[in-house]
Amino acid sequence: MTNTIQINQDRLWTTLMELGNIGLNSDPSNGVSRLSLSKEDLEGREYLIRLMKKDGLEVRVDEIGNIIGKYQGMDRKAPSVLTGSHIDTVFQGGKFDGALGVLGALEAVRTIKESGITLSHSIEIISFTDEEGTRFGTGYIGSRGFIGELDEKDLQLTDESGLTYKEALRNGNLNPENYKKAAIKPDQIKAFVEMHIEQGRVLEDNNLGVGIVTSIQGPVWLEVELDGTTDHAGATPMNIRRDASLGMAELMLEVEKIAKQYQGVGTVGKVKVEPGGVNVVPGKAIFSIDLRHGDKEQRNAMVARIYHTVQEVKVRRGLKGEIRVKKEVDPAACSEEIVQVLDEVCKERNIPTMKLACGAGHDSLILSKITKMGMIFVRSKNGISHHPREWTSKEDCVRGTEVLLHTLLRLAR
Numbered sequence: 001m002t003n004t005i006q007i008n009q010d011r012l013w014t015t016l017m018e019l020g021n022i023g024l025n026s027d028p029s030n031g032v033s034r035l036s037l038s039k040e041d042l043e044g045r046e047y048l049i050r051l052m053k054k055d056g057l058e059v060r061v062d063e064i065g066n067i068i069g070k071y072q073g074m075d076r077k078a079p080s081v082l083t084g085s086h087i088d089t090v091f092q093g094g095k096f097d098g099a100l101g102v103l104g105a106l107e108a109v110r111t112i113k114e115s116g117i118t119l120s121h122s123i124e125i126i127s128f129t130d131e132e133g134t135r136f137g138t139g140y141i142g143s144r145g146f147i148g149e150l151d152e153k154d155l156q157l158t159d160e161s162g163l164t165y166k167e168a169l170r171n172g173n174l175n176p177e178n179y180k181k182a183a184i185k186p187d188q189i190k191a192f193v194e195m196h197i198e199q200g201r202v203l204e205d206n207n208l209g210v211g212i213v214t215s216i217q218g219p220v221w222l223e224v225e226l227d228g229t230t231d232h233a234g235a236t237p238m239n240i241r242r243d244a245s246l247g248m249a250e251l252m253l254e255v256e257k258i259a260k261q262y263q264g265v266g267t268v269g270k271v272k273v274e275p276g277g278v279n280v281v282p283g284k285a286i287f288s289i290d291l292r293h294g295d296k297e298q299r300n301a302m303v304a305r306i307y308h309t310v311q312e313v314k315v316r317r318g319l320k321g322e323i324r325v326k327k328e329v330d331p332a333a334c335s336e337e338i339v340q341v342l343d344e345v346c347k348e349r350n351i352p353t354m355k356l357a358c359g360a361g362h363d364s365l366i367l368s369k370i371t372k373m374g375m376i377f378v379r380s381k382n383g384i385s386h387h388p389r390e391w392t393s394k395e396d397c398v399r400g401t402e403v404l405l406h407t408l409l410r411l412a413r
Contacts, residue, residue: 003348005115007405009398012107015051016397019044019087019103020095031092031388036130036141037065037168044087045172048102048127055110057125062182064145065129065174071109073122073412079190080122081412082371083108083404085363086131086142094390100378100397101195102127108405119412121190128363135159136168138221138327143366148183155179186370191338191411194364195376195404197392201383202356209396210351210403212342213375216358216365217265217292218331220303224251224310226321230275230283242318244285245273250317254309255289262302264293265359294331294357332365338374338407345406351399360385376403 023032023040034041045067052059052069059069070080085101105125112119128146133139136157144150155166155176169176203211228242252268259266267290273282289306293299310323339355346353356377364373378400381391 005111005117005405007107007111007398007401009394011110012103012397012401013394015103015106016095016099019047019099022047023089025092029388032089032095033091033093034087034089035091035135036088036132037172038135041088042172045127048087051106052125055106056113057109061174062145063175063178063180064142064150064182065169065172066142066146066182067127069106069109069125071113071119071123071125073119075120076122078121079188080124081190081408082124082126082192082367083194083408084126084128085194085196086128088130088132088134090132090134090386092388093386094384094388096197096380096390096392096397097199097385098131098196100197100392100400104195104397104401104404107401108408111405112409117409119409121412123408123412131363133221133327136165137223139361140327140329140363140366141165143363145179145182146184147366147370148180149366150179150182189371191335191372191374192364192367193338193374193376193404193407193411194362195378195400196362197380197385197390198377199360199380199383199385201380203354203377203379204381204383206354208352208354209379209399210346210353211377212339212346212353212355213334213358213377214339214355215294215333216331216362216368216375217294217360218296218299218329218365219327219361220291220299220325221327222289222291222303222306223324223326224248224287224289224321225324226285226314226319228283228317228319229281231281233279233281236281241281242283243281244319244321245282247313247317247319248273248285248287250313251310252287255306258302258305258309259291262293262298264291264298264302266291266302288326292359292361296330299331329361329365332368332373334364334368334374335372338372338411341407341410342374342376342403345403345410349402349406351403374407376400376407
């Protein structure tokens with residue numbers, strides 16, 4: 001019987017487009033902006049809660065804002081099978097990053113429920129708070145709270161307006177003072193499976209709609225501040241300048257060299273110079289560095305090289321400053337058991353697939369610390385993500401959700 005059940009393709013696509021229109025700029029070419037706990041994100045969260053309640057799920061929102069919809073299994077004492085992702089976006093992002101994993105999970109559970117299938121284990125769909133980290137400078141807030149890794153300093157992070165995370169949570173009618181209550185006990189979870197768009201070109205280059213993830217790279221986010229001297233651009237000779245922006249430029253190129261040397265990835269994605277005048281030598285430069293590698297030792301070696309190089313540049317250019325660690329997550333391997341289940345499901349459903357490593361960070365990376373974890377990748381057109389042109393076809397969304405559905409059935413029985 002379970003081999004014949006099918007998801008409602010149009011319903012899945014409709015919910016993806018409806019959520020994608022929340023936070024969509026008036027000019028669609030500018031993409032979707034649902035930054036965590038913003039007005040747009042809160043609207044998206046309410047939309048998801050309505051869907052979950054309409055489909056008869058037991059819905060709760062924990063103290064850090066994670067939205068959890070539960071489809072109750074027969075054995076109320078058995079650990080739950082978890083699935084989901086996030087619905088917050090980057091600034092001017094796309095409609096599929098994170099959203100497919102949440103709404104695809106909802107569609108899978110809807111189908112199970114409508115088919116009258118009974119399960120031993122409950123299935124819980126989770127939309128984690130602030131996976132992206134765009135607004136407050138660090139991600140995985142919801143998943144870290146879920147496994148008990150948050151602390152008070154996380155709630156004191158501020159956005160560009162100076163609003164703290166704690167204040168933003170309160171504005172969302174949440175109770176951040178009790179954030180520790182969001183932590184779940186590991187024995188309450190049987191496994192976690194996340195479906196996500198690939199955000200790269202590996203599947204497309206292999207003409208495949210679905211991939212099975214074997215491991216996830218671990219990111220380190222650094223914020224580097226360089227302090228020099230603000231001077232008049234015309235009246236200050238080049239040989240006596242303490243230009244913070246030139247120190248930043250030198251380090252940006254070093255990030256590229258270090259990443260290539262260690263066969264990892266390194267990105268400077270956010271920069272700011274002050275005071276920012278055309279005719280003023282910048283006295284301050286603040287910029288981000290995102291370092292990732294599948295091997296923890298190699299990743300740590302990259303970080304050490306960055307620290308050493310920053311110190312060299314500071315001495316050479318007469319600058320001061322500091323490095324702040326904004327996020328640090330170890331790489332993780334996916335559960336061999338879940339990888340095998342995913343592989344078997346794809347073969348049974350005649351869905352061509354391949355195994356691949358994941359370069360982006362996901363909530364699965366955090367959940368791997370307390371439970372068995374697996375990931376399904378779905379093809380991204382041209383490998384584009386975090387951009388208005390991010391696109392995953394309806395057919396690929398359906399294929400990925402079909403794999404998720406039958407994987408959940410196996411794990412929850």
